Amino acid sequence: MTMSIETHQNEFLPVDGRTVDAVLTVTGSGADGGAAPLPGEIAEVILIDTSGSMAGPKLVAAKEAAAAAIAALPDGIAFGIVEGDMGARLAYPPGKDLAVSSSRTREAARIALRGLRAGGGTGIGAWLTLARTLFARRGAAINHAILLTDGANGEAESTFDKALAPCVGQFVCDSRGVGTGWVARDLIKIAEQLHGTASGITDPSELTADFLEMTRATVGKTMAGVQLRVWTPTGAQVRFVKQVHPEITDLTDRRTDVSPRIGEYPIGTWGAETREYHLRVEVEPNPVGEEVLAARVSAVHGDAVLAQSLVRAVWTDDVASSTRIHRQVAHYSNETELAEAIQTGLTARAAGDVERATDRLGTAVRLAAEAGREDTAKMLAKVVDVIDESTGTVKLRPLAASIDVEMAAVGSRKTRQVRPEPPG
Structure with a gap:
């Protein structure tokens, strides 16, 4: 089986900046030209x-x-x-x-x-x-x-x-x-x-x-037990590793330490498919103009390294460069925030915490509207009455069907991929 990893990030950090975010697109292409296992x-x-x-x-x-x-x-x-x-x-x-x-x-x-x-x-x-x-x-x-x-x-x-x-x-x-x-x-x-x-x-x-x-x-699967191996330099710390597409799953707590600077995160069974992961690393600040390797990410199976990609950090005093958020990082950050708002809101609703449920589900309605997630907006409209989607002003539906609540919960984990950049 062959795999590839592509890193999407804005590598520029502000003076004294520590947080490095990257979205990793991992693609499997099957085994030996696409042949399935025996x-x-x-x-x-x-x-x-x-x-x-x-x-x-x-x-x-x-x-x-x-x-x-x-x-x-x-x-x-x-x-x-x-x-x-x-x-x-x-x-x-x-x-x-x-x-x-x-x-x-x-x-x-x-x-x-x-x-x-x-x-x-x-x-x-x-x-x-x-x-x-x-x-x-x-x-x-x-x-x-x-x-x-x-x-x-x-x-x-x-x-x-x-x-x-x-x-x-x-x-x-x-x-x-x-x-x-x-x-x-x-x-x-x-x-x-x-x-x-x-x-x-x-x-x-x-x-x-x-x-x-x-x-x-x-x-169509060809390999089980694939791991995402993350190396970080001395003084750096992995804050989280999350699968963000096709469904959101937090892998952070599933880390297995290979060494003090290397950890592996299980990413399961693979065939010809693409999944995306959000990695956040905290690094020690460096002088302006300095560039460091913030992380080396590999897809591994046993001792075999199937693919590898690098996450960089470059310090700059150019505000325009350091404040730009990479399109894919922004997209999946929003998708994760949306999912967390829905799940937290539904949990609060089940617990009878009307104030928190209203706040979090209102946030979800606003985020769905901003992201153009019409599917999620329709799902949420079965659980809350939307008064103003632009501000996230909603009112809980006291008689919402239980199935609508459950469908909203499972649906919150599913994400949409970043749309291609328009030509030109």
Whole structure:
């Protein structure tokens, strides 16, 4: 697999300036000209909520979506179907190990899906634990799970967290809520910890297309366990590393120290794709005209360095140069601020703190308007009544539908890429 890193920054700092910001565009181009890994290196597990609330159209749609996803698997891919209530069971294949995709096993899985029945509660941690066990037994290089639920997790938070923690680094999980009763907090926590995406699908008929998209993306992956390695000079400190596109995930606390000046941050499984990261470093001030290397950023896999890029700092007394914010840094700073305002506002709303919820969601409305995020503005308008978007003056909707609140929460993590500069 080949990768590249491009640094976007304004390297000029004012006199006594310390803060260096850069957006790093990391691009993977597949393996050896785009060839996918051998099928035996990939494993897929589909976790389907079969609690009582799934009865009816949601479970029918979930079966159809899972069947379509499995039908799309090339021969040789390891796979399994887990049915989950307060516990978890391997619905297909029979036994304790994953099946290997072929015309026979794909058809057998389709038949097994027909037998799923709804009943009981929801214990998402148990589902994740079984998935981790199945992946460990198989030993594939690239492990991916799709988790579908329609309700709130019935486990204690400590139980859920205890189940989730050992899954980190073992597999990627995309979490989905279907219908109107799921809770964004659970889906987001899974997506953030397991390098996946989180989304809500109110119309069950849309599940099949989504499952197919996730499955095809998995089959296109070529390398797991990639790290972003950041070297900084003596006296410098990494303030944060955040993935800012396609979804916002803060990686700062996931640092593993290689040495006092080198840290690695996990960036998951890669194929032919592009992601962007915001790096902030604090450096020691230098005299005007001095240039230093503020950071060296590498994409690494084990001992192999796949790509590398440099982040510079140059001190100047030219105010015009030092106050210019690079377009991509400004864009993703605004996107992150917007996401944080939405999430903080919704958390305050849930806690009954009307004043803080109104303030933060009002800020979100203003930022969305300034950024031209019509999609986010429409989403927020279901949670607040907008009085003046230019000032962020809003009023909470006391009777906002819970599904609108949850959709706003999961939607807040998704970002839009910087638009190309107009020609000329």
